[in-house]
Amino acid sequence: MTERVVTLDLAGVTDKAGLMDRCVRALDLPDWFGRNWDALADSLSDHTVWPGDAGERGLLIVVRDWQTYARARPEEWKIVQALFTEAADRTPALAVALTLGGSS
Structure with a gap:
């Protein structure tokens, strides 16, 4: 599978609120998702909140554009990259890929 x-x-996203x-x-995150870095890190690492059957199958997040x-928020982007990397390192069923090209 x-x-x-x-x-x-x-x-079109240029700030943290837009990213969240x-x-x-x-990711079809639950209503209680806190829209902060800690909540995002927790959600990425917790397969029980992943969409659909991703908890059983694994999850590939393709980040585009x-x-x-x-460019707009370089310090925030560093945080996002670190969250993705840490979650993927801790959670073997998770992979994150950044697409190249196609950006505005």
């Missing part, structure tokens, strides 16, 4: 693929499209909104939608956000 292959992992579930979720696209996290950051086109896109994460909520793409992230470059505008990275």
Whole structure:
């Protein structure tokens, strides 16, 4: 069985609130999601809150059009990258891929 693929499209996102909104939608995060860095880290590492059957199959998050956000908020983008890396390192069923090209 292959992992579930979720696209996290950051086109037009230029701040943390926008990033969190896109994460909520793409990852189908629960209503109690706190929209902060700690909550995002916890959600990435907790397969019980992953969308659909991703907890059993594994989860691949494909992040696209992230470059505008990275340029607008470079310090926040460093945090996001660290969260993705740490979660993927701790959670073998999780992989995160950043697409190249196609950014605005």
